[in-house]
Amino acid sequence: MTSAELFAQIQKKKSFLCVGLDTDLSRIPKHLLSEDDPIFAFNKQIIDATKDLCIAYKPNIAFYEAEGIKGWQALQKTLDYIPKDIFTIADAKRGDIGNTTKKYADAFFKAMDFDSITVAPYMGEDSVSPFLEYEGKWSIILALTSNKGSYDFQRIESDNKALYTSVIERSSKWGSKEQIMYVVGATRAEDLAEIRKIIPDHFLLVPGVGAQGGSLAEVVKHGMNAQCGLIVNSSRGIIYAGSGEDFGKAARVKAKDLQLQMQTFLDASFP
Amino acid sequence: MTSAELFAQIQKKKSFLCVGLDTDLSRIPKHLLSEDDPIFAFNKQIIDATKDLCIAYKPNIAFYEAEGIKGWQALQKTLDYIPKDIFTIADAKRGDIGNTTKKYADAFFKAMDFDSITVAPYMGEDSVSPFLEYEGKWSIILALTSNKGSYDFQRIESDNKALYTSVIERSSKWGSKEQIMYVVGATRAEDLAEIRKIIPDHFLLVPGVGAQGGSLAEVVKHGMNAQCGLIVNSSRGIIYAGSGEDFGKAARVKAKDLQLQMQTFLDASFP
Numbered sequence: 001m002t003s004a005e006l007f008a009q010i011q012k013k014k015s016f017l018c019v020g021l022d023t024d025l026s027r028i029p030k031h032l033l034s035e036d037d038p039i040f041a042f043n044k045q046i047i048d049a050t051k052d053l054c055i056a057y058k059p060n061i062a063f064y065e066a067e068g069i070k071g072w073q074a075l076q077k078t079l080d081y082i083p084k085d086i087f088t089i090a091d092a093k094r095g096d097i098g099n100t101t102k103k104y105a106d107a108f109f110k111a112m113d114f115d116s117i118t119v120a121p122y123m124g125e126d127s128v129s130p131f132l133e134y135e136g137k138w139s140i141i142l143a144l145t146s147n148k149g150s151y152d153f154q155r156i157e158s159d160n161k162a163l164y165t166s167v168i169e170r171s172s173k174w175g176s177k178e179q180i181m182y183v184v185g186a187t188r189a190e191d192l193a194e195i196r197k198i199i200p201d202h203f204l205l206v207p208g209v210g211a212q213g214g215s216l217a218e219v220v221k222h223g224m225n226a227q228c229g230l231i232v233n234s235s236r237g238i239i240y241a242g243s244g245e246d247f248g249k250a251a252r253v254k255a256k257d258l259q260l261q262m263q264t265f266l267d268a269s270f271p
Numbered sequence: 272m273t274s275a276e277l278f279a280q281i282q283k284k285k286s287f288l289c290v291g292l293d294t295d296l297s298r299i300p301k302h303l304l305s306e307d308d309p310i311f312a313f314n315k316q317i318i319d320a321t322k323d324l325c326i327a328y329k330p331n332i333a334f335y336e337a338e339g340i341k342g343w344q345a346l347q348k349t350l351d352y353i354p355k356d357i358f359t360i361a362d363a364k365r366g367d368i369g370n371t372t373k374k375y376a377d378a379f380f381k382a383m384d385f386d387s388i389t390v391a392p393y394m395g396e397d398s399v400s401p402f403l404e405y406e407g408k409w410s411i412i413l414a415l416t417s418n419k420g421s422y423d424f425q426r427i428e429s430d431n432k433a434l435y436t437s438v439i440e441r442s443s444k445w446g447s448k449e450q451i452m453y454v455v456g457a458t459r460a461e462d463l464a465e466i467r468k469i470i471p472d473h474f475l476l477v478p479g480v481g482a483q484g485g486s487l488a489e490v491v492k493h494g495m496n497a498q499c500g501l502i503v504n505s506s507r508g509i510i511y512a513g514s515g516e517d518f519g520k521a522a523r524v525k526a527k528d529l530q531l532q533m534q535t536f537l538d539a540s541f542p
Binding site for chain 2: 022024060062063065066067068069072073076091093094095096097098099100101103104106107111112120121122123124125126127128142145146147148149150151152153154156157158163166167170
């Protein structure tokens, strides 16, 4: 999927919402646990309830890996079930030396056919470049994350430049804006303005709105560009909105609420 | 396994060798491809041929993940086949926000029962601490890797201090030296001396000897401590030493060569 195609989806659906499929057996409604594949049964209903409201789904791979082979089977079924016009993100945060990263790229882009993967930058260019060799696929590089630990290293300054700024500056030269996006947390939206000075045109994957306290209005104000340029993720706030048999409906209410807010912002920027 | 138990194994076997099981279907001997489970068939013979010469095995998870469900099955069978007195390292380089890292910890420490996992530090303390909550398990944090990309960010200096130094200084406070080890590449052994000033007592996992050009003598000179404190990894140099039916024998020759060198250093330091 190109950035233009992604923007077309955003305009069509009036949404730049990504639903995070952090499907945790200990948190899904109890009545699903008797199903053959509770993870997929949950995801299927979440997808049915939200697919007209979002432009991306992001399974966090840890939740599937934790369930072993059944988890990987559920992940593949989930990926197959997501409509083809919706962008898919393997939230895997992978990264290793070149010949090894090649294997991760094969796993997520060839065996599983995800549109994109999140990538950890610590090991540098050769830990990312094998992902970039897959045409039409995206690497979403961790820049500034939304967790408390982001203060440990990402904000360390060298020559008045935070590490995450160096990560963006250097890594944005490894590929084009049709190959690379960045993870930028919503918790301090003013950082977004600084990041937009470096990469005005790249798409950003923004976690931290909702459960983690980020403001959608601030994210839009500082982060939106001419192609929208934002994919805003909500995971737990949507998928665990309900705990009964009507959990799909409860998830839809939360997703619809975010989509309507996004529609207002999109209508204002792209009338 | 405690550090004392690991040191006891090192003294018993006169070796601090780790064999990296980076098992790649495109590189293993062709005659194995007709086996039911070629990956496990390969690993089994490598383990049989080297288990008296090494104190650790390190499957790099990418190679298993790339083969999907069959890969995960081969990984589990491999782990079950490794003798219990040999330290096992899941080279997974995982790291995510707290509730997600918890899932990775469950996957590798509970479902699969590895002794240790390699961990990427970029997301900070809460991306590592769930691994530390598993008693008797180890987190091996990426500090200074041996690949070319290690120059992109790991050596960025702030107040005359390289990022990898900050990573070691801060993260060594997150847990004890019975919980944390560090990945330190062998390619510039003089860095080891600097690292030993910060963490004299921690175990280090050292890749980059052999195929990547690092010198074992330099690693020992600058990195060995009172408990040896070194686990030196060789992957491709050992496991792909042969390509015929006698590949196990060829791997043994390479492993034995390294073990004998290690024995000389150990005899000198711990007579």
